[in-house]
Amino acid sequence: MKPIVSIENLHKRFCKGNVCVANEVSFSIQEGEIFTILGRSGSGKTTLLRMLSGLETPDSGTICIGDKVVFDAKTNVPPNQREIAIVFQNYALLPHLNIAQNIAFGSKADQKELLHVMQKTKIETLSSKYPHEISGGQQQRVALARAILDKPKILLLDEPLSNIDTELRAILRAELKEMIKRFGITALFITHDKEDAFFLSDRIAIMEGGDILQIGSPKEVYNHPNSLQCAHFLGKMNVLPQSLHVGEKEFYCRLDAVHLGGHLKHKAFIKEIVFYGNFYEISLDVEGELLMAYSFDDSLNVGQSIGFEIDKNKLMYFEG
Numbered sequence: 001m002k003p004i005v006s007i008e009n010l011h012k013r014f015c016k017g018n019v020c021v022a023n024e025v026s027f028s029i030q031e032g033e034i035f036t037i038l039g040r041s042g043s044g045k046t047t048l049l050r051m052l053s054g055l056e057t058p059d060s061g062t063i064c065i066g067d068k069v070v071f072d073a074k075t076n077v078p079p080n081q082r083e084i085a086i087v088f089q090n091y092a093l094l095p096h097l098n099i100a101q102n103i104a105f106g107s108k109a110d111q112k113e114l115l116h117v118m119q120k121t122k123i124e125t126l127s128s129k130y131p132h133e134i135s136g137g138q139q140q141r142v143a144l145a146r147a148i149l150d151k152p153k154i155l156l157l158d159e160p161l162s163n164i165d166t167e168l169r170a171i172l173r174a175e176l177k178e179m180i181k182r183f184g185i186t187a188l189f190i191t192h193d194k195e196d197a198f199f200l201s202d203r204i205a206i207m208e209g210g211d212i213l214q215i216g217s218p219k220e221v222y223n224h225p226n227s228l229q230c231a232h233f234l235g236k237m238n239v240l241p242q243s244l245h246v247g248e249k250e251f252y253c254r255l256d257a258v259h260l261g262g263h264l265k266h267k268a269f270i271k272e273i274v275f276y277g278n279f280y281e282i283s284l285d286v287e288g289e290l291l292m293a294y295s296f297d298d299s300l301n302v303g304q305s306i307g308f309e310i311d312k313n314k315l316m317y318f319e320g
């Protein structure tokens, strides 16, 4: 597969506040891939997206989109010539234009292409409605139709699922993924939400303080984080209790690596049970040390003794 976007040693520091938002960042996005930048608020995601789209000027580095260099020491191609499209958080539909006019706004596409894209995104019956007359899910489809009408090389998605309640969010992200994959779109998605990132992405880049800490598939970054920082960022962690140590090294594991069952080798007491609706989070007392696990068993009680085992294949160790 050939990269659609490649970014090399991209560097950006805001003088005001002396914040480094991109510290020699490098990565590439393959054709047809959904690539996610996942990071906390303030980690530099939006600035990276703005540099890629030409709305912010990097201090140094190279950005290529398709076969074209769009930014380097001698080049700075304007946003409208970069062959990118952006779906914003609030979809940014124009309230005084109807749906067909919103999609066609600023586009070179003809009526036939407009109808085609509206049919593909299943919004052709909404043409004459206005943004306030359609649902959140329909607005997402309109924003996507507008973004893909001019066949961009890459679709940038700027947290389009935040500010949406949990139930609708699950429906919208499933629909978003289905459409992106059906149209064979290459997409860069930025988010602070791990669940959205795991669900949507082919690969995830974890960003913190202007650095890309790790790039990998959702399973790679979750099961094989390259640092304790990434491990903690992606989910809850246990420090392996002393009594289970096999040497001097400190090992870690996720809660899903701890299996519970009366017949299992190691013994512990249940200290606390937290109910999360569809699962329980169990805190165990292992000879005075804390170990946490997930369970679906609703017959467990605080104070009872229970057997447990840890999946050795899921143990983690970090140098340094």
Ligand SMILES: Nc1ncnc2c1ncn2[C@@H]1O[C@H](COP(=O)(O)OP(=O)(O)OP(=O)(O)O)[C@@H](O)[C@H]1O
Pocket (backbone or CB within 6 Å): 014, 015, 016, 017, 019, 021, 039, 040, 041, 042, 043, 044, 045, 046, 047, 048, 192
């Ligand atoms: N124009 C600017 N001038 C000075 N500092 C800025 C500017 N834009 C952003 N910053 C700072 O750069 C850092 C990264 O901001 P950025 O918006 O890229 O982060 P983010 O990861 O997208 O955060 P969020 O998820 O909250 O949008 C923050 O500390 C922010 O305050």
